[in-house]
Amino acid sequence: MEKKGFLFILPALVGTFLFIIIPIFCSFGLSFTEWDLLNEIHFVGLSNYKSVFTEPEFLQILINTVVYAVSTTVFAVLIPLFVASIINNKIKGSEFFKTIYFLPFITPAVVIAIVWAWIFDPNIGLVNTLFHTHYTWLFSTKLAMPILIFVSVWKLIGYNVVLFLTGFSTIDKSVYEASKIDGATAFQTFFDITVPLLKPTIYFVTTVTAISSFQIFDLIYVMTQGGPNDSTNVIVYSIYKYAFEYFDIGKSCALAYILFAIIFILVIFQKKFAK
Numbered sequence: 001m002e003k004k005g006f007l008f009i010l011p012a013l014v015g016t017f018l019f020i021i022i023p024i025f026c027s028f029g030l031s032f033t034e035w036d037l038l039n040e041i042h043f044v045g046l047s048n049y050k051s052v053f054t055e056p057e058f059l060q061i062l063i064n065t066v067v068y069a070v071s072t073t074v075f076a077v078l079i080p081l082f083v084a085s086i087i088n089n090k091i092k093g094s095e096f097f098k099t100i101y102f103l104p105f106i107t108p109a110v111v112i113a114i115v116w117a118w119i120f121d122p123n124i125g126l127v128n129t130l131f132h133t134h135y136t137w138l139f140s141t142k143l144a145m146p147i148l149i150f151v152s153v154w155k156l157i158g159y160n161v162v163l164f165l166t167g168f169s170t171i172d173k174s175v176y177e178a179s180k181i182d183g184a185t186a187f188q189t190f191f192d193i194t195v196p197l198l199k200p201t202i203y204f205v206t207t208v209t210a211i212s213s214f215q216i217f218d219l220i221y222v223m224t225q226g227g228p229n230d231s232t233n234v235i236v237y238s239i240y241k242y243a244f245e246y247f248d249i250g251k252s253c254a255l256a257y258i259l260f261a262i263i264f265i266l267v268i269f270q271k272k273f274a275k
Helices: 002-030 047-054 056-087 094-106 109-119 126-131 144-169 173-181 186-197 199-214 218-223 235-244 249-274
Strands: none
Touching: 002 249, 047 056, 047 249, 056 094, 056 144, 056 199, 056 235, 094 144, 109 126, 109 144, 109 218, 144 199, 144 218, 173 186, 186 199, 199 249, 218 235, 235 249
């Protein structure tokens, strides 16, 4: 029986080893090399890491990434928490609202990016047409990043609402009944009962949302291409540019492991904070 069980999981193990484990070690090794996909690989030590940290645009890219990730995480946690608390009260049509909120999450990100890029198009966009303006939304250094954050939060709300509703289902209803008997207001009940009992779910949703936000690529690739003037350029998009526009595979891998270090520190911090 044990051998048969092992045979069932063998394809998954082989796939994981070939397409995840080996590429991880190979990319780490490539981060110490100079390679343009065509010529021979040359070992350069820590030069790629030094080059990334000393480039003038790296600080701007790092700030963009942190601003995007933090802003998206905050709004994509607080808004779904509020929405889930309302739906959890079994309001009329709650099942319908659950479906509507979840639709953006199951829609491919590229499709969402194309639709929102059209909505904010300066010439034929829905926003400018409705309000009779000619504002260049995605071409503005001040508005491009907030628009990306808005679209990302809009896409994540449904998934996070479902996660919070799962957390709500674990809370004993008698706790809420006791709070009503004690005369607690809705505000007091939410912050003194709901939030403390939902802490594990809140920590989980926050971590997952933050990690996915640091890995943003598709929306930026379709909607802004990192512009204007690198105002929406983030680490993952820079990894793509180094690899497939500049053909600097070593520097691309080095930047990927810098991002890995940031996410790893974030996860460690979350685990300590959650205790």
